[in-house]
Amino acid sequence: MASNLDGDRLLAVFEALRATHGPQDWWPAQTPFEVMVGAVLTQNTSWTNVEHGLKNLATLGALTAPAILALPEPELADRLRPVGYFNVKARRLRAFCAAYLAHGGLEGLSRLATPELRHRLLAIQGVGPETADDILLYAFDRPVFVVDAYTRRLLSRLGELDGNEGYETIRQGLETALGRDVALFNEYHALIVRHAKEVCRTRPRCGVCCLAELCAGRQG
DNA sequence: TACCAGGAGAAAA
DNA sequence: TTTTCTCATGGT
Numbered sequence: 324m325a326s327n328l329d330g331d332r333l334l335a336v337f338e339a340l341r342a343t344h345g346p347q348d349w350w351p352a353q354t355p356f357e358v359m360v361g362a363v364l365t366q367n368t369s370w371t372n373v374e375h376g377l378k379n380l381a382t383l384g385a386l387t388a389p390a391i392l393a394l395p396e397p398e399l400a401d402r403l404r405p406v407g408y409f410n411v412k413a414r415r416l417r418a419f420c421a422a423y424l425a426h427g428g429l430e431g432l433s434r435l436a437t438p439e440l441r442h443r444l445l446a447i448q449g450v451g452p453e454t455a456d457d458i459l460l461y462a463f464d465r466p467v468f469v470v471d472a473y474t475r476r477l478l479s480r481l482g483e484l485d486g487n488e489g490y491e492t493i494r495q496g497l498e499t500a501l502g503r504d505v506a507l508f509n510e511y512h513a514l515i516v517r518h519a520k521e522v523c524r525t526r527p528r529c530g531v532c533c534l535a536e537l538c539a540g541r542q543g
Numbered sequence: 544t545a546c547c548a549g550g551a552g553a554a555a556a
Numbered sequence: 557t558t559t560t561c562t563c564a565t566g567g568t
Binding site: 367368369371372375404405406407408409410411412 | 562563564565566567
């Protein structure tokens with residue numbers, strides 16, 4: 324079902340979200356590398372927790388790959404304690420930094436075509452589809468739609484999914500339906516997260532169902 | 544107090 | 557191959 328998503332309907336949802344929340348200007352980071360670090364740290368964790376961890380690293384002057392790798396893993400884990408899953412994430416962040424440098428850093432990775440870059444990101448221990456796509460979209464400006472739990476819930480509520488689609492099926496379905504538009508994908512994912520956090524959380528068991536209601540209202 | 548959060552990988556079935 | 561379990565702190 325996800326291979327035949329309704330692009331016009333999805334654009335109507337986007338317009339409704341943008342009218343409600345305005346531009347989001349994601350990702351909240353100073354550099355592409357900081358986007359990548361944040362993408363790893365935010366796995367199954369609220370952004371406020373991630374901010375504490377990023378602040379700890381910044382205080383140490385450790386927001387570069389060499390600086391992170393220079394920290395012993397136990398110390399890195401201790402700095403990441405506010406993030407949650409700190410032992411796991413210390414290991415994953417070090418693996419990411421090692422791969423980042425091995426591939427020539429930002430310059431080396433930027434030279435790769437999107438499919439190859441995605442393949443190499445997914446080969447890093449601790450980088451799954453969503454994290455890789457966060458990095459591709461927000462650090463490298465590649466036209467990749469980030470499919471998170473909110474996106475799945477929204478599409479399900481809209482009746483665009485039957486619930487059995489895998490990550491790749493949904494991602495490719497969205498990219499086909501919406502066209503490969505970096506600016507659109509950037510704002511759309513940010514708006515879904517913003518709406519889910521600010522609006523849906525105030526409505527018990529809402530999920531992102533009110534997005535569907537919002538869209539239905541716009542369409543009449 | 545209980546639940547959830549911008550997942551991923553390993554282990555078990 | 558698919559499902560279940562583990563990782564863990566901070567905010568509401």
